[in-house]
Amino acid sequence: MKGLSRDRLWSIAVLLPSVVLLAVFVYGFIARTVYVSMTDWGNDPAQALAVNPIIRWVGFANYQELFTGFLQGRFRQELVSTIFFTLFFILGCLALGLGLALVLDRNPRGEGLWRTIFLFPMSLSFIVTGTIWRWMLQPQGGVNQFPQALGLPAGNFSWLSSTEGIWKFDWNALPLITASVVGLVLILLAVRAARAGDRTRAIVSGVCAALLLGWALLVGPNVRLLPAPELHGFNLALIGIIIAAVWQMSGYTMALYLAGLRGIPEELREAAKVDGASDFGMYRHVIFPLLAPITLSAMIILGHISLKIFDLVYAMAGPDNTYTSVPALNMYLTSFRQNQFALGAAIGTILLILVAFVIVPYLSSSFRSEEGHA
């Protein structure tokens, strides 16, 4: 099969429509969104829905507005919320999924039935899940009645309507915090590179870390994004939504881990037993290291789902609850309820950048290794 045979032309002809469609619908539309995010389309309500709206180029003004504008506090809280949400959602799914997979790996009776029970929420939509859990988490009902089963007074946590937050920090300190975190990571990289004997890399990361930390110490404290302090933290009303999300998605991690556990050759376990490893020792030294790549893929898949999540929030807490809102929801409301298309496009672009941080390294490493094999 050499050269451009007729078959080869057919294979290209077959792929072409999909490639063109995806080029337009993914890359073309992304480019268009980025362009729109740098205009003022919709910032003047009168122009938003005009047939031929007057659209002006404004550069990064929309982004600046989102991060430092007086009116966009909601967006900044959402950015913080989505980070906390992602963190706890991933931790919850990994812990519960791994636990369930380990239990099922012990071959309990009726394994298929248990698996079916743990996985079924995956087949529901976030809207259905959200509708059910909204009722579960009503202030005086549902989950708050659980303590009564043990003779205790009913709980009174306001699951979806709490306005309390914890771990608050001043938004003005964000550049400082970012610089410090990145600086510390760079120091870590420098130390690792030095240990591995890679001097150039050690020096480069070391110098970058020093510059960043120097900036953080000397200049950072004087940077003010906002005229007044603005506190953002982890809003407690999100806990209920995180629980519902874990309920729906932990079966997925269970399936991943179970496939991984079943893929471990029986000989490996036998060998570990022969070497005198206890059950615990076998998990610690043989099984868990083998599950590490699965944990990484699960984190990436769950991470990108949670950064994009908004239908669950929409169904559980409603679109107007600012204490539970997330950027993905805000984008929809800003663009299609308020018709502020430029601002919505900017939020969409920020979401894309967040997701790309998670997905691009994963995809490129996935396919680089495969291309090596081929």
Place this chain on the structure above:
Amino acid sequence: MTTTVPATKAAPTPTSGKLGLRRVGLYVLLVIAALFFLLPIYLLIATALKSPDAINLATTWQWPRALNWASFADAWGKIGGNMLNSLFLAVVATILSALLGSLNGYALSKWRFRGANTLFALMLFGMFIPYQAVLIPLFQFVKSLGLYGSIWGLILAHVVYGLPITTLIFRNYYAEVPDALVEAATIDGAGFWSIYRQVIFPLSVPGFVVVIIWEFTQVWNEFLFAATLTNTSSQPVTYALSQLAGGQAVSWNLPMAGAILAALPTLLVYILLGRFFVRGLLAGSVKG
């Protein structure tokens, strides 16, 4: 798609008396976990079967004294039309994207060319992007085609954005079909299309089952496109349900019955064909 959950386990561990206590502990854990997963469903069914005046927060967990099936008729009256919209949408979009995915997967795995993997990775990216990042141009585009508010605009969006995953699943599935089969057919003088029709397509049934189940579930459950590209007459069931449950003064039997109706098709698919559903699930974690 080398990773699948085997339906049956390997040799069961022998249960001796000493292990008895640990086995009991195992089942206790399983029952607690099952309660976490099933209690919401109990509440869902119990509430859907209550009459509106029997629903109050204090007796949330009680099974209804008298079953009120009328909730389902009411809910059907409110969202039945949307269920039919969803059904049409999901069936058409699923068939189209499965067919395209199958051809793409065949071309990508059996007629490899330089840069095929890079092209494929670029296609896959479309599966992971937040659709918020393409929503405004998509909305404009569908509107300019005159398809805003019609189910066909929604079908277009689902077919296009479904292409990456259907291509992925078929590509990984066809990778397991031995190349020797294709080569033998070429020597016999078969070309691109006759190999597809006579060799690949007949082998594809399990692949199609996985893709159809996965895609049907995804399209049925989707919300963002549904909320953006349709209007009242063409809205799918997820959007209708969110409106049904959104009001504060609503009596809860209605949204609960609606949630059961909206969940039933995908739930049935999962219960009847769960094995294939899980395979699609695992295929979504990319590794070929």
